[in-house]
Amino acid sequence: MTPELLSRLQAARAAQRSVVLLTRLSDGEQHLWPEDALPGALADAAQQALNSDRTATLAQDGESWFIQPFNPPLRLIIVGAVHAGQALAPLGAAMGFAVTVIDPRGSFATEERFPGVTLNHDWPDEAMAALAPDARTAVVTLTHDPKLDDPALDVALKSPAFYIGALGSKRTHAKRVERLRELGHDEAAIARIAAPVGLDIGAVTAPEIALSIIAQIVARRRGQKGAKA
Amino acid sequence: MSEDILTTAAEWAAAGEQVALATVVETWGSSPRPAGSMLAITASGRMAGSVSGGCIEGAVADVAMQAMRDGKPQLLDFGISDERAWEVGLACGGKLKVFVEKLG
Incomplete structure (x- = not known):
């Protein structure tokens, strides 16, 4: 060359x-x-x-x-600069994703907590609209807070993102599904959300949860059965 | 560790190293690395990336040294039908073609 x-x-x-x-x-x-x-x-x-x-x-x-x-790298958008996000961001980067963390809470989304990661401090609806997820983008919400997760999921479900995951128990997710229905999302759209998020490996710690999520994203990208929530 | 072997190779070249690039261009059977996988090698002996599970890297490195000396690219065949594969031990039984070129 x-x-x-x-x-x-x-x-x-x-x-x-x-x-x-x-x-x-x-x-x-x-x-x-x-x-x-x-x-x-x-x-x-x-x-x-x-x-x-x-x-x-x-x-x-x-x-x-x-x-x-x-092609430009696949993208991983993490909503919530929380503990699991700190573990997920470097795993995403290691898998070749360009990682962005969205969190308007300045005390969470800091350079110290996320060294070298692109941080976005806008509200998730604005941040997500600006980032415009495409078919080469994975979106994961981790905040547990409907005020932050729901607007991000709303934008993600209207996008062709290849993976959408939301942290939270079955109970939490059932309530979330109700709210997303009220926003006008039908069953097919809601079924796109991997929840509870991640492959079932019995994850307990933040790094284990991050591993289960990145494994599920890779499985989805490569078209494996494990991609199913 | 970066998986962006091309960028690593470009950085080595920019730093004044002589660099060769080996790329898997075709595979059959159970080859461990898919087409497009890259191995960068310098004349000083640095290596990044891979074109197999480690079975043929040594043979590819020899050809890379040659390519750095004479500037001629080479297309290498590795497979069970090839005597060379026995020498270098492609234990997986797969077949692959590797293109080796001088970078810069």
């Missing part, structure tokens, strides 16, 4: 632009799409690789090409 191509690739990734690296395997000739114009079949394969977020190989005019998509 030439220094020029490497710096273009790194610049695109730093700017959170989706790009595809195409490598001709016979001689190492490389292109960066869509910045470089490419013949139709290669461009189509590049687009397909981005959409599926999977690498591909393509035979074109007797040459083999390796097609490698670079």
Whole structure:
């Protein structure tokens, strides 16, 4: 890879632009799409690789090409700068997620408690609307406080977020479901919420709860049965 | 530990190291790492990432050293049908192709 191509690739990734690296395997000739114009079949394969977020190989005019998509990182939005959130944020980062913690309570969402994590001190409804969860975003609410959790869940349920989880017992969740119904969410929407949150591993401590949640998020992303709440 | 091997490789190159990049481009069977997995190697012997469970990294490193010297990329085949796999011990029985190139 030439220094020029490497710096273009790194610049695109730093700017959170989706790009595809195409490598001709016979001689190492490389292109960066869509910045470089490419013949139709290669461009189509590049687009397909981005959409599926999977690498591909393509035979074109007797040459083999390796097609490698670079999408911006998956996002993990944690609502509630609480103890379990302190454990979840670094686990999310280790799994490759760009992590944001939302909590308007300044004493919770501090740099000391969340070193190196992006903190958002807006109210969850505003913060969530601004962050605009997409199909590559997971949302977890951890506050137990309806004033903070409900507005975040309201926005999350209207988004295509691939995972929505809410901390709280079955009893807490039953009350939450009632409130979400009043906000106009139907059963199908409410069924998207993983609650009680996390895989059932008998988690007790904050790090154990965080582990059960991140495992469930990974399972959902990879399409495993364990993704079911 | 960062899983962003490309950035680690770019940082090493920016710091003046000679760097080679190995990328899994195709797999069959029970290969432990999926296509797109990367291993960065410097001439000074630093390594980040992986292209297998550790079975072929040594062989890939040898080729990477060669690529850093002559600048020529190589496409390597590892698999049970390949004598080389017996030498390096691809115990999983999978097959994979690894592209090795000089970075920068």
